[in-house]
Amino acid sequence: MATVMDRKTTFVVLLVHCYISLATLTCMFAYAGGNPNVLCRKGERDALFTFKKGIIDPSNLLSSWIAQECCTWKGIGCDNITGHVVHLNLRNPYDFYASDDFEQSMLGGLISDSLLELKHLHYLDLSLNNFSDNHFPSFFGCLWNLRYLNLSDAGFMGTIPHQLANLSNLHTLDIRQRFYYMPLQVDNLEWLSHLSLLEFLDMSYVNLSKASNWLQVMNMLPSLSELQLSSCELDKYDPIPYVNFSSLTVLDISYNYFVNSTFDWIKSLTSLVTLDLKYTEIKVPLLGVAVQNMSSLRNLLLSGNNFSYTIPKWLYNMTTLERLYLPGNNIQGVLPKAIGRLSQLILLDLSQNDLEGKIPRFLGNLCNMQHLDLSENNLGGGLYDILGNSSSCTTKNLELLDLSRNQLSSTLPDQLREHKKLSVLSLGGNKLFGPIPVSLGYLSNLEKLSISSNSLEGFVSEEHFSNLTKLRYLNAYSNLLTLQVSTNWVPPFQLQTLWLGSWALGPRFPTWLQSQKDLQRLDFSNASISDVIPSWFWSLCSQFRFMDLSQNQIRGSIPSLSCGGSIDLGSNNFSGPLPNVSSGIMYYLDLSNNSFHGSLSPVICKQNDRMRGDLLLSLDLSKNLLSGEFPD
Numbered sequence: 001m002a003t004v005m006d007r008k009t010t011f012v013v014l015l016v017h018c019y020i021s022l023a024t025l026t027c028m029f030a031y032a033g034g035n036p037n038v039l040c041r042k043g044e045r046d047a048l049f050t051f052k053k054g055i056i057d058p059s060n061l062l063s064s065w066i067a068q069e070c071c072t073w074k075g076i077g078c079d080n081i082t083g084h085v086v087h088l089n090l091r092n093p094y095d096f097y098a099s100d101d102f103e104q105s106m107l108g109g110l111i112s113d114s115l116l117e118l119k120h121l122h123y124l125d126l127s128l129n130n131f132s133d134n135h136f137p138s139f140f141g142c143l144w145n146l147r148y149l150n151l152s153d154a155g156f157m158g159t160i161p162h163q164l165a166n167l168s169n170l171h172t173l174d175i176r177q178r179f180y181y182m183p184l185q186v187d188n189l190e191w192l193s194h195l196s197l198l199e200f201l202d203m204s205y206v207n208l209s210k211a212s213n214w215l216q217v218m219n220m221l222p223s224l225s226e227l228q229l230s231s232c233e234l235d236k237y238d239p240i241p242y243v244n245f246s247s248l249t250v251l252d253i254s255y256n257y258f259v260n261s262t263f264d265w266i267k268s269l270t271s272l273v274t275l276d277l278k279y280t281e282i283k284v285p286l287l288g289v290a291v292q293n294m295s296s297l298r299n300l301l302l303s304g305n306n307f308s309y310t311i312p313k314w315l316y317n318m319t320t321l322e323r324l325y326l327p328g329n330n331i332q333g334v335l336p337k338a339i340g341r342l343s344q345l346i347l348l349d350l351s352q353n354d355l356e357g358k359i360p361r362f363l364g365n366l367c368n369m370q371h372l373d374l375s376e377n378n379l380g381g382g383l384y385d386i387l388g389n390s391s392s393c394t395t396k397n398l399e400l401l402d403l404s405r406n407q408l409s410s411t412l413p414d415q416l417r418e419h420k421k422l423s424v425l426s427l428g429g430n431k432l433f434g435p436i437p438v439s440l441g442y443l444s445n446l447e448k449l450s451i452s453s454n455s456l457e458g459f460v461s462e463e464h465f466s467n468l469t470k471l472r473y474l475n476a477y478s479n480l481l482t483l484q485v486s487t488n489w490v491p492p493f494q495l496q497t498l499w500l501g502s503w504a505l506g507p508r509f510p511t512w513l514q515s516q517k518d519l520q521r522l523d524f525s526n527a528s529i530s531d532v533i534p535s536w537f538w539s540l541c542s543q544f545r546f547m548d549l550s551q552n553q554i555r556g557s558i559p560s561l562s563c564g565g566s567i568d569l570g571s572n573n574f575s576g577p578l579p580n581v582s583s584g585i586m587y588y589l590d591l592s593n594n595s596f597h598g599s600l601s602p603v604i605c606k607q608n609d610r611m612r613g614d615l616l617l618s619l620d621l622s623k624n625l626l627s628g629e630f631p632d
Contacts, residue, residue, distance in 0.1 A: 040070040040078055044085045047117035048076070056108035059101075061090065077123070084120035091150070092128035106130040108155075113139045125150040127174070132157065136184060141166045152176040152202065160184055160206065165191035176204040176228065183207050193220040202228035204252070209233040215265070219244045226250040230276070237261065243268035254278035254301065266290040272297055278325070279304040288314035295320060303349075304328040316341050323347040327373070335360050347371040351402065354378060359403070361385045364392030373402040375426065382410030383427075390418045398422055404450060405429035412456075417442035428452040428475060435459075436481070441466040448473040452499060459484045468493050475499040477523060487511055494518045501525040501548065509533055509554075514540070521546040525568070532556035550590065561589075570594070570620065578602040578621070592620040599628040 045068070052065050064074045070085065071078035077087025094102040107129040115121070121143050132155035140149070141163025149167065152174045160175065167173075173195065177183050185207035192201075198221050208214055208229070215237040218227060224245045234256040248269050259281040266275070267290040275291065278301050291297060292314045300321055307329040315324070316338040324342065327349050334357035335350070342348075345366050351373045358381030363372065372386075372394070386394070386401070395418040404426045411434035412427075422443050428450040435458035436451070444467040457480035465471070471493035482504040489512045496518050506529035513519075514536050520543060530553035538559060541547060545565035549572070557576030561567065566588035574594040580602045581589075589603070603621065 039083050040076075040085065041083055043117055045070040047114040048073070048085070050114035051112045054110040054112045059105040061093070061105065061107065079120065082120070085118050086120050087123040088115075088118065088121060089123065089125045090129070091125045094128075102128070103130075108133070110134060111137050113137070115139070116142055118143070120145055122146060123148040126154045127152040128154070130155045136160055138163045140164065143167070144169065146170055148172045150174040153179050155179075156184060157182055158184065160186050162188070162191040165194040168194060169197060170195050171197055171223075172200040173198060174200070174202045175206060176202045178205050185209075186211055189214055189217045193217050196221065197223055199223050200226045202226075203232060204228050204230040205232070207233050209235070212236055213238050216240055221245050222247065224248055228252045229256070231255040234258070240265060245269075247271055249296075250274040252276035254280060256280050258282060262286050263290050267293070270294065270296065274299040274301075276301040277305070278302065281305065284308070284312050288312055292317055294318075297321065299323040301325040302329070306330050309333070311336065311339075313338070318342070320344060322368075325349045327351040327353065327376075329353060331355060333357075335363075337362055339363075340365060342366070343368070345369055349373040351375040351377070356380070359383075359386050359408075361389070364389055364394050367393035368397060369394050370397050370421075371400040372398065373400070374406070375402045375404045377406050379403070379406040379408060381408065383408060383432075384410065384413050384415075387419065388413030388415045390415050395419050396421070399445075400424040402426040403430070408432060411435070412437055412440070412451075414439045416440055419443065421445055423470070424448040426450040428454070430454055432456055436464060438463050440464055441468060443467070444469065446471055450475040451479065452477040454479055456481055458482070461485065462489055465491060465493065471495065472518075473497045476503070477501040479503065483510075485512065490515050497521040499523040500527060502527070504528050506530055506552070509537070513537070516540075518543075520544060523548040524552070525549065526551040528552070529554055530573075533558075535559075538562065561586075578626070586616055588618045589616070590618070590620040591624070593623040595625055596621070597625040597627065600626060600631055601628075604631050 048065065048070055052062055055062065061074065064072070067073070070076055071083065075089045076085060078084060079086050090107060092102065092105050094105050108131060111131060111134055116139055122145055124143065124146060127150045134156055135158040136156040138161035141161060144166060146167050147169050149170060149172065153176060175184065183205050187210055189208070189211040201224060214234065218224065219240050222244055225247055227248060227250065230252050234253065235258065243265055246269060249271050251269065251272060251274070254276045255278060257280065263282065263286060272294055273296055275297060282305050284305065284307055291300070297318065298321060300318070300323070303325050304327070309330060309332045311326065311331055319341055321342055322344050323346055331350065331353040333355070335355060337360070340362045343366065346368050347370065355374065355377040356379065359374070359379055364386060398419055399421050400423065402424070405428070408430040410432060412432060414437045416437060417439035420443070423445050424447060426448070429452070432451070432454040433456065436456060441464050446468055447470050449471065452475045459482050462485050469492045472495060474495055475497065477499040478501060483500070491512055495516055498516070498519060498521065501523040502525070505524060505527040509529055509531040519540070522544060525548045532555055542562040544563045547563055548568040550568045550570045552572050555573040555575070558574060558579035560580045560582045562582045564585045567586065568590040570590040570592040572594055574591070574596060576596065577598040578591065578596050578600065600621065603619070
């Protein structure tokens with residue numbers, strides 16, 4: 001499996017179209033999953049036993065596959081009357097973006113064609129696993145009764161077999177491949193035209209560069225409701241005389257290259273609700289002709305398409321839009337008042353452009369607005385028109401406000417308390433100054449707060465956090481703030497990320513940190529701490545992915561390091577021998593500019609299996625008092 005780059009801790013709103021066909025619902029409710037009163041067929045049970053023998057199962061997902069009654073096994077569903085296996089769901093139970101257990105729970109190994117004995121199978125899901133030693137099994141095309149097939153991010157290699165044309169009952173086909181270096185590919189898409197009942201199709205990240213007939217093929221699927229072809233290396237299509245798949249409600253052809261395409265066929269998709277054309281090099285004027293009369297369109301995603309300095313005027317006439325994504329389009333100048341016509345907007349994203357001037361007051365009149373992202377622009381002025389106007393419509397519904405990385409210069413308004421639904425507030429990378437108002441503590445729905453890299457100053461007390469029970473992410477790095485709380489303070493929140501670098505936290509090590517049981521990322525760098533780190537902290541750090549305690553005056557020895565990820569303890573007053581690295585997958589370790597003495601052996605020679613040289617990218621032991629031989 002490919003190594004995925006470190007994910008930034010930024011708030012991303014992902015628009016997901018939830019779609020379940022009638023056939024899928026039938027498949028979900030017509031079987032007896034885990035019903036001990038239904039007897040499974042011996043031939044099908046034996047086939048599943050054979051299938052299990054070829055599977056690598058590191059997390060024992062298939063541990064229940066030992067009894068005689070296979071209808072009670074995890075992931076298996078049987079027909080209530082006949083006992084035939086109709087449902088096989090071995091999807092990884094963990095989400096890639098939310099859990100450290102994702103990789104450890106991936107099934108692997110070889111897929112046995114014994115599955116062909118499951119002649120009544122309606123539903124097959126092997127998604128989010130790692131069958132990377134397998135070419136796409138062509139025998140799947142002989143599971144004729146399948147209505148639902150999900151092999152997304154399962155790791156299959158090679159060419160998608162044309163035998164899938166036999167699955168004429170299929171309503172859902174998901175073969176998206178996001179996480180692998182060697183994507184699936186097709187030589188020809190003609191086989192797809194035989195799946196006339198198909199309602200949902202996702203082939204994102206499959207290489208379709210050889211399939212110039214892709215649009216013609218899709219036009220032969222009259223029931224198609226959702227089509228996802230993101231990142232498929234498409235750059236052209238053969239024209240079609242008319243549109244036959246007009247039932248389409250969701251179309252995603254983002255991250256392809258259609259620089260010479262007119263998209264005139266899109267105007268016939270009168271049922272379209274969501275259109276995703278991110279990073280497609282579209283011709284903006286021609287697109288306007290195609291979409292501006294679509295009365296059903298609610299979600300339009302046009303990120304990264306270079307609008308030549310201005311927002312196209314035809315967008316202001318699309319008054320039914322609810323979500324409009326325009327980041328990374330080189331839009332310059334001030335925000336025009338015409339945006340105020342889009343009164344139904346729930347989400348507006350104009351980040352990563354070159355907007356300037358003050359934040360316009362008319363944005364506060366978009367009463368349905370829940371998500372407003374103007375980050376990474378050149379906006380100046382203050383926050384009062386958007387956060388300080390208590391009569392503004394947005395105070396009622398705004399849930400996310402991202403104004404980070406602009407040129408805003410003002411204090412934080414006390415009227416913050418009026419935004420009671422706010423869950424994400426990101427103001428980092430501006431020129432904000434003055435104290436943090438106590439009213440911040442009234443935002444009881446706040447989950448993420450970022451005010452880093454400003455010039456805020458003054459004291460922060462327990463009252464500032466009094467009602468922030470939902471807070472999970474706090475980034476206030478690089479300000480002139482002092483935390484003033486009692487020694488027995490127990491915060492009302494459980495944080496996952498805490499960045500308080502450059503605050504005045506010391507001289508004692510903050511004891512309230514002991515209450516944070518979910519903490520994964522911690523930055524207390526340059527925080528005026530001159531204490532000995534208490535023993536409870538070294539136990540707590542086993543859950544960390546990132547820890548930075550550098551540039552303090554922390555003293556004492558380190559018994560062992562059970563932390564993982566990136567660890568920076570440089571520029572302190574640590575002494576004694578180098579610590580043993582007892583567990584955790586470590587990528588970066590900095591113990592420089594301390595007073596460690598003795599040999600390199602604890603770090604270099606006594607690595608355990610999880611601190612391997614092929615994972616450790618950076619090790620800095622410079623400016624210490626180390627001695628002895630340099631080990632082999």
